[in-house]
Amino acid sequence: MSSPPSFTFSSPTSSATRRRRKSAFTYKQLSTLAASSTSCPLRVIAHVDLDAFYAQCEMVRLGVPPDQPLAVQQWQGLIAINYPARKFGLNRHVPITEAKKLCPELICQHVATWREGDAKWAYHEDSFKEMATHKVSLDPYRLESRRILALIKEVLPAAPVQRVEKASIDEVFLDLSAQVYRTLLERYPILKGPAPYDDPTEHLPRPPTTALDWAADALVDLDKEETEEDEPDWDDVAMLIGSEIVRNVRNAIFEKLKYTCSAGISRNKMLAKLGSAHQKPNSQTVIRNRAVQQFLSSFKFTKIRNLGGKLGDEVVAAFKTDTVQGLLEVPIERLKKQLGDDTGSWLYSVIRGEDTSEVNPRTQIKSMLSAKSFRPSINSFEVGVRWLRIFVADIFSRLVEEGVLENKRRPKTVNLHHRQGAQTRSKQAPISMGKAVDEDMLFDLAKNLLAQAVADGRAWPCANLSLSLGGFEDGITGNKGISGFLVRGDEARAMLGVPGESNDGGRTETPPLNKRRKVDDGRIGKFFATRHESTGGSEREHELDDEFYQPNETAAVEEEQDAFVPPPSAQRSPPSFDPAESSKAQKSPDTGQTTPANREDVPVILHPRVIDSYFCDRCQQPLPAASTGEHEDWHFAKDLQAQDRDSSAESAAVRPLQPAPRSSMPHNKGRGRGRPPGQTVRAEKGQKRLAFG
Ligand code: CTP
Numbered sequence: 212m213s214s215p216p217s218f219t220f221s222s223p224t225s226s227a228t229r230r231r232r233k234s235a236f237t238y239k240q241l242s243t244l245a246a247s248s249t250s251c252p253l254r255v256i257a258h259v260d261l262d263a264f265y266a267q268c269e270m271v272r273l274g275v276p277p278d279q280p281l282a283v284q285q286w287q288g289l290i291a292i293n294y295p296a297r298k299f300g301l302n303r304h305v306p307i308t309e310a311k312k313l314c315p316e317l318i319c320q321h322v323a324t325w326r327e328g329d330a331k332w333a334y335h336e337d338s339f340k341e342m343a344t345h346k347v348s349l350d351p352y353r354l355e356s357r358r359i360l361a362l363i364k365e366v367l368p369a370a371p372v373q374r375v376e377k378a379s380i381d382e383v384f385l386d387l388s389a390q391v392y393r394t395l396l397e398r399y400p401i402l403k404g405p406a407p408y409d410d411p412t413e414h415l416p417r418p419p420t421t422a423l424d425w426a427a428d429a430l431v432d433l434d435k436e437e438t439e440e441d442e443p444d445w446d447d448v449a450m451l452i453g454s455e456i457v458r459n460v461r462n463a464i465f466e467k468l469k470y471t472c473s474a475g476i477s478r479n480k481m482l483a484k485l486g487s488a489h490q491k492p493n494s495q496t497v498i499r500n501r502a503v504q505q506f507l508s509s510f511k512f513t514k515i516r517n518l519g520g521k522l523g524d525e526v527v528a529a530f531k532t533d534t535v536q537g538l539l540e541v542p543i544e545r546l547k548k549q550l551g552d553d554t555g556s557w558l559y560s561v562i563r564g565e566d567t568s569e570v571n572p573r574t575q576i577k578s579m580l581s582a583k584s585f586r587p588s589i590n591s592f593e594v595g596v597r598w599l600r601i602f603v604a605d606i607f608s609r610l611v612e613e614g615v616l617e618n619k620r621r622p623k624t625v626n627l628h629h630r631q632g633a634q635t636r637s638k639q640a641p642i643s644m645g646k647a648v649d650e651d652m653l654f655d656l657a658k659n660l661l662a663q664a665v666a667d668g669r670a671w672p673c674a675n676l677s678l679s680l681g682g683f684e685d686g687i688t689g690n691k692g693i694s695g696f697l698v699r700g701d702e703a704r705a706m707l708g709v710p711g712e713s714n715d716g717g718r719t720e721t722p723p724l725n726k727r728r729k730v731d732d733g734r735i736g737k738f739f740a741t742r743h744e745s746t747g748g749s750e751r752e753h754e755l756d757d758e759f760y761q762p763n764e765t766a767a768v769e770e771e772q773d774a775f776v777p778p779p780s781a782q783r784s785p786p787s788f789d790p791a792e793s794s795k796a797q798k799s800p801d802t803g804q805t806t807p808a809n810r811e812d813v814p815v816i817l818h819p820r821v822i823d824s825y826f827c828d829r830c831q832q833p834l835p836a837a838s839t840g841e842h843e844d845w846h847f848a849k850d851l852q853a854q855d856r857d858s859s860a861e862s863a864a865v866r867p868l869q870p871a872p873r874s875s876m877p878h879n880k881g882r883g884r885g886r887p888p889g890q891t892v893r894a895e896k897g898q899k900r901l902a903f904g
Pocket residue numbers: 260261262263264265266283290291292381491492756758759764768771
């Protein structure tokens with residue numbers, strides 16, 4: 212790696228000096244770094260990904276020496292291979308017998324499993340023979356993932372400087388901007404200003420250094436027009452500081468927990484993620500601004516975040532290329548025409564290295580899933596119920612960790628999905644708000660759902676069964692029960708100072724919430740709304756990576772879907788799967804308008820000082836803005852109830868339902884808290900009633 216030459220001051224009158232003495236960045240731009248602004252040209256984002264994660268978990272647990280080849284086995288397949296074993300040519304697709312031939316000293320450690328009747332998962336001897344009666348548990352890896360995340364958060368400065376987003380079971384994004392800003396000002400007090408003439412649009416002075424020590428970082432080659440002799444600017448210095456921070460984080464993870472990981476450091480999430488995979492294992496790659504084009508042009512765009520799935524395929528088909536280089540030649544107008552305005556513009560920017568998506572520190576779980584594929588299929592209610600017992604135990608142990616016993620968080624819905632042939636069907640029930648969530652209650656709900664599925668007459672033979680909880684939200688803690696917050700009908704209107712229907716019909720000029728929402732072409736919003744939810748792998752206990760959506764996985768990886776079960780229809784969709792979402796397309800609830808006669812039943816959650824109000828177009832009345840989430844959730848729960856009633860009333864066979872047209876799929880932004888992504892609040896006209904046959 213070559214370092215730039217030493218910095219020399221020359222005559223202040225020469226034009227070369229003038230160029231050199233000013234940075235390309237302004238005081239204002241620097242100040243946006245402090246706020247982790249997504250438009251700041253100096254921002255520093257890192258992506259940290261654990262090396263061969265499940266395999267490392269087993270090595271740490273078993274105290275296996277670092278150079279010992281090891282793979283993680285699931286039934287008859289391998290799902291994670293450590294780096295020493297990869298030297299023998301092993302990968303996830305190599306069958307175990309073949310793997311042992313290629314690498315005789317390979318340790319194959321089977322994943323932990325739940326055995327029917329047990330209260331907890333365990334590492335069972337010969338569990339690979341027990342596929343028919345055991346269920347895989349990824350809990351050990353989830354627990355390690357949490358320890359690592361907690362350590363990362365401990366090493367970094369406290370929020371709001373710290374911005375950490377858990378992106379899957381073994382990766383995080385870090386927005387290091389605010390911390391880098393702090394360090395920049397400490398090391399280079401000159402940056403504190405004030406700006407000349409107090410004008411924030413003035414350019415900063417150049418960094419008073421040119422020799423940046425990149426230590427052991429892998430530096431990506433520079434763009435064609437750049438040379439290492441070009442003096443560094445503040446973006447290079449910012450990257451260097453970011454890289455130091457990441458090195459410290461990685462060292463701490465290794466020192467304290469004995470895990471190695473790789474990292475990418477760059478100006479946005481997309482580049483950082485490509486960077487972490489650039490040189491594995493145990494190294495970090497910096498992609499400086501001046502190296503972005505060079506770096507990106509070597510990729511197939513299908514490797515880029517959000518372009519791995521359906522959208523990527525669509526782009527390949529439309530423009531007959533899968534390379535970034537090839538796509539750079541396509542004018543923005545053509546991209547927009549083919550893909551819609553939003554997706555077209557997004558793609559145009561992304562292949563040029565621009566990505567303003569934020570690092571989202573939300574870490575709360577939104578749903579949990581436990582599932583099992585059956586080979587051979589199962590055929591009776593009794594057997595199904597036995598599996599439900601295991602699912603409930605599995606999920607409940609995770610609920611306890613989420614603080615459900617203390618009512619810190621609670622789920623709102625239970626969903627059962629069952630697959631018969633290529634069809635996956637779902638049943639859903641609300642979890643009643645008044646009761647404590649416990650194992651027996653969940654088991655009863657699950658059993659009822661299975662009974663409904665059986666009554667529909669399409670349950671057997673069942674190839675896959677899963678149970679999920681959704682709509683997690685903060686529980687009410689303290690001594691005030693939910694009823695203390697509920698005020699009904701006229702009382703609520705009186706407290707709000709809102710005229711009742713008798714005055715003006717309760718109408719206002721404010722358009723209903725869902726009409727005000729921006730509707731795009733139905734692609735980008737969907738991709739990002741859902742991606743947003745799922746990049747918080749943290750938000751789902753069934754962390755999903757892009758990889759899980761690749762078709763034709765080996766049997767091992769498909770069995771991995773013991774824990775992750777996209778139905779066949781979801782396997783090629785964008786990198787987010789929510790069973791509730793997929794069922795939504797089939798089961799859009801009938802949401803007839805609430806009539807004035809039953810308006811009094813609408814609970815309104817009042818807050819001591821109501822300042823803003825919003826208009827609920829389903830109740831045709833204004834409500835306190837602060838209760839929007841709760842109120843929409845109330846409708847949601849009502850819809851589910853109605854839907855439940857409908858489905859038990861119409862116990863005749865349900866024909867597979869048509870998904871709603873794309874344009875009618877609302878996006879998740881601004882929805883009530885905790886609603887499964889994409890869950891419709893109301894059905895579109897003309898498809899209110901489902902296609903029962
Ligand atoms: N995983 C899986 N099935 C897949 C993809 C991933 O079971 N189709 C599991 C792997 O076992 C892995 C973990 O999810 O340990 C994280 O996946 P990933 O980061 O893609 O791979 P690693 O095994 O961590 O390897 P790498 O060093 O390349 O990141």
